[in-house]
Amino acid sequence: MGASRMFVPSVRRPPTGSLLLLGLLLWVGARACPKVCHCTERNGVVVQCTSRNLESIPSELPKDTVVLLLSSNRIRRVPKEALADLRRLRELDLSHNSLESVEDGAFAGVADSLRSLDLSNNQLSRLPRDTFTKLHAQVRLSQNPWHCECSLQEVLRELRLDPETVNEVSCFTSVREEYVGQPVIQVLDSGINFCNFHHKTTDVAMFVAMFCWFFMVTAYIVYYIKHNQEDARRHMEYLKSLPSTSHVSKDYDTASSVF
Structure with missing residues (x-):
C-alpha cells in the first residue's frame, strides 16, 4: 500500500506587476497634488496655491510637503489640526488672505518642523493664548488690526517675531487709547x-x-x-x-x- 500524500492548498501569489502597481498607487496617493495647485519636487514637495481664490486650506495635500504657499486667497480661518499630517512642513505662507481666526491647536503636528510662518496682511485682531505653543518658526504678524491687551502680550511672549517686520505689528485698537497706532513691541519694551x-x-x-x-x-x-x-x-x-x-x-x- 503506497504512502498517503498530505494535501497542501496552493497559495496564489499576486503577479509582481500587481504589487508594483499597488505600490505606485500608494506612492501617488501620498504625493497627490490638489487640482487647484501646482506641485514641484525640491527635497520634498513644494505646493504652490497662490492666488487660486481658495476659501480654505486644501484638505488633500502631499504628506511630504515641505513648502505650502497659500498667499493671496480668501481663507478666513485656520482650523485645529489643519496641517497635522504634514510632518515635514518647513514653510507656510498664509499672507494676504482674509484670516480672522487661528484656532488653538492649528499648528499641531508641524510645531517641530515649521521654520517660517507668514500671517501678515490679514484681519487678525486676537489669537488664542496657546496658538504658538512649542512652535519654533519665525513668525510674521505685520499689517493686522491687532487689539493690544493682555492675551496678545502673552501670545507674543511665546513666539519668535520676524525682525524685519516686528515694528509693523501695531496696535489698531487698545485697552488704553494712547497706544493706538504704536508698534506693540515698543509699547511693551517701554515697561507697559x-x-x-x-x-x-x-x-x-x-x-x-x-x-x-x-x-x-x-x-x-x-x-x-x-x-x-x-x-x-x-x-x-x-x-x-x-x-x-x-x-x-x-x-x-x-x-x-x-x-
Whole structure:
C-alpha cells in the first residue's frame, strides 16, 4: 500500500506587476497634488496655491510637503489640526488672505518642523493664548488690526517675531487709547504691562459690583425701617382712637352708684 500524500492548498501569489502597481498607487496617493495647485519636487514637495481664490486650506495635500504657499486667497480661518499630517512642513505662507481666526491647536503636528510662518496682511485682531505653543518658526504678524491687551502680550511672549517686520505689528485698537497706532513691541519694551490693566479693570468692576450690592442692601434696610415705622405709627393712631380705659371705669362707677 503506497504512502498517503498530505494535501497542501496552493497559495496564489499576486503577479509582481500587481504589487508594483499597488505600490505606485500608494506612492501617488501620498504625493497627490490638489487640482487647484501646482506641485514641484525640491527635497520634498513644494505646493504652490497662490492666488487660486481658495476659501480654505486644501484638505488633500502631499504628506511630504515641505513648502505650502497659500498667499493671496480668501481663507478666513485656520482650523485645529489643519496641517497635522504634514510632518515635514518647513514653510507656510498664509499672507494676504482674509484670516480672522487661528484656532488653538492649528499648528499641531508641524510645531517641530515649521521654520517660517507668514500671517501678515490679514484681519487678525486676537489669537488664542496657546496658538504658538512649542512652535519654533519665525513668525510674521505685520499689517493686522491687532487689539493690544493682555492675551496678545502673552501670545507674543511665546513666539519668535520676524525682525524685519516686528515694528509693523501695531496696535489698531487698545485697552488704553494712547497706544493706538504704536508698534506693540515698543509699547511693551517701554515697561507697559497690558495684563496689569486687565487686573485693574477687573478690580474696578468688582468694586463697582460690591458698591451696588451694598447700596441695594442699605436701601432695603432703610425701606424696611421706614415701613415698620409707618406700621407702628398707624398702630398707635388706632390705639388712640379706642375708648380710654379710665373713661370706661368712670362710667361703670357712676352706673353702680345709681343702683
